[in-house]
Structures are given as structure tokens and as C-alpha cells.
Amino acid sequence: MWHPHNDIRVGKVTIPYSGKNNGWLLPDNTFTSNPIKDQRLAEKHNAFLTKLARELHWAA
Numbered sequence: 001m002w003h004p005h006n007d008i009r010v011g012k013v014t015i016p017y018s019g020k021n022n023g024w025l026l027p028d029n030t031f032t033s034n035p036i037k038d039q040r041l042a043e044k045h046n047a048f049l050t051k052l053a054r055e056l057h058w059a060a
Contacts, residue, residue, distance in 0.1 A: 008038045011046035 008015040008024060015024045015038050023031035024038045027045070032038060 004035070008035065008042050010039070010042035012049060013042045013046045015042050 005017050007017050017024050021031045023033040025031055
């Protein structure tokens with residue numbers, strides 16, 4: 001994230017920014033304006049996807 005209104009990307013997970021709602025769209029279809037919360041959530045989702053890919057023997 002280079003600018004305060006960029007999407008948040010961690011690994012394969014992207015949390016998009018909505019200028020209309022002035023926040024990031026979370027996977028549960030809610031919005032938040034706290035980028036630290038979004039970063040942590042993206043890291044959690046990326047860790048889950050990486051672990052799942054390893055368990056299924058897919059390339060991560």
C-alpha cells in the first residue's frame with residue numbers, strides 16, 4: 001500500500017478500497033476505515049490459503 005486509498009494486498013489476498021464508502025471492503029461485505037485491521041485480516045486469510053494449498057499439495 002503506497003497511498004492511503006490503495007487496495008491492501010498480502011500474498012494472493014486483495015482487500016479493495018472503496019472511494020464511495022471511504023473504506024476497505026471486507027470479505028463479509030462490510031466496510032472499515034481502519035487499514036491496520038484490514039492488513040491483519042489479509043495476513044490471516046493469506047496464511048489460511050497458504051496452509052490449505054500445502055495440505056492439498058497445490059502450488060502456493
